[in-house]
Amino acid sequence: MKIAVCVKQVPDATVHKRIDPATKRLDRSGEAALNPTDLNAVEEALRIKEAQGGEVVLVSLGPEKALDSLRKALAMGADRAVLVSDEAAAGSDLLGTAQALAGALERESADLVLFGQSSGDSDGAVLWAAVADRLRRPVISQVASLTAEADSVTGKRQTEHGYDVIRAPLPAIVAVSDAINEPRYPSLKGIMGAKSKAQETLALADVGVDTSAAGEAGSRTTVLELAPPPSRGDQVKIEDDGSAAQKVLDIVVERKLL
């Protein structure tokens, strides 16, 4: 089975994230890493490959330096990486991003496309459905356990009301949640081998996207203003010496919350 995993480079969890007031975009200049949930998607792809054979291809959109992060997933065991990198793509909204990824995925024509459910930089949980619509393929999202067969995938997911089990014929698109597995750490051999694996960089034109439809120019959404969040005010700190419950109750009563 040929599996494409869409991954994204995001600022590392240890970096204090900020939005650049000039461009109103996320400052991506610092230490970067793969979006954590993408590692779950890579892990799931590797497990399917190990069981059934096939190939795992990473597909990403981002600046050249995103290759550094892609190498981590190559070290885990992915076979090769395709990065769509184009200055004209900077500032793309959902639509532009979906178009570029769909273009790159079309070239690969994988049986299964995996996404990690949430993106660590934009708190977004929506990209896969847009890509699925572009590619005209079935989509299953929020998948917490996945079974892949020769011609179909079945995913179980939590919903507001319980669990759904959804099946889709291949080729299909699946977004997995981080509850699905525990991503492996790359082995030393994997790390050593990652650099020599194929890493292809494509421009927007290579994936059939008109540069005027991409980036900020092609974006249908815009950021108008940035502001700090409202402050919570003064804080009461209590070290429990046996009287904390009483102190909490007193505050709750004083604030007329009961």
Added chain:
Amino acid sequence: MKSLVYLEHYHGELEKGGLGVLGKAASLGDAAGVVLGEGAAEVAAAAGAFGAAKVYACDAPELATPLPQARVDALATLVEQSSPDAVLFGASVLSADVASGLAARLGAGLNWDLTDLAERDGELVGTRPALGDTVIVEVGWTAGPRLGLIRSGALDPVESGGTAEVETFETSFSDFSTLATLVEQTQEESSGPSIEDADIIVAGGRGLGSPEGFTMLEELAAALGGAVGATRAVVDAGWYPYSTQVGQTGKTVSPKLYIACGISGAIQHKVGMQGSGTIVAINKDPNAPIFDFCDVGVVGDLHQVVPKLTELVRARA
């Protein structure tokens, strides 16, 4: 501004998330609702009491199961027919995929994770907390139709006492839209008040130590007349039902009082509860991030503090 609000329904009732968005849309102009799926036309009229002057309904076998792609077909048809300025959604597992698919289909802009909407100089603007809610971003659209996905629980339904005209419509379906099928559905029974309706929420995380720890929280919640919430970590671990999950992939809540027990305060959880009136955090780790955004921080053993608090609350009654 003319908006179309996507309304989900469950067991014959419209869901609160969509109705909250409807109320906001009605305050900004002409708001119509759209209800899809089995029994849509019967459920639709109820939206009149929450601000819709008109509700479109479409019932087809393709829309019977809670899957997104056939819904994109139906909404694309309706947008073409009714040309709204905005198409708005209350976020849910299902609606997020519907909104995203519709954006791709229409070539439209989607702003998501919004907590509020407003009109400024005739233009729709959305409020979007970003980067773990450390910055508030005001977002707009450069072209119509403007698609917006509003955080679950961010907007409360407003009873307008009006009535709505229900209009049914028909749609065709794309070949790929019905390929995914629902093979099994399990529904969780929930007991006690729901976290969306409660004025007081007692929530638990990993720090409870075991699923049994929730019994203690249920007792405190019962004494306070509140509901029990949970973090994603404990829901994923199977300690407590998903319907109680507070956070980015669960529900956004804003009770008057939120008591966080054994919750570290990961961003995923924080974004779902920081709109609460007063936040009390009980955690034995003084360095837990939750102490940075609570109003009352108790450093101590929750197994001591919680039962004691329950006892004191009961003694007051």
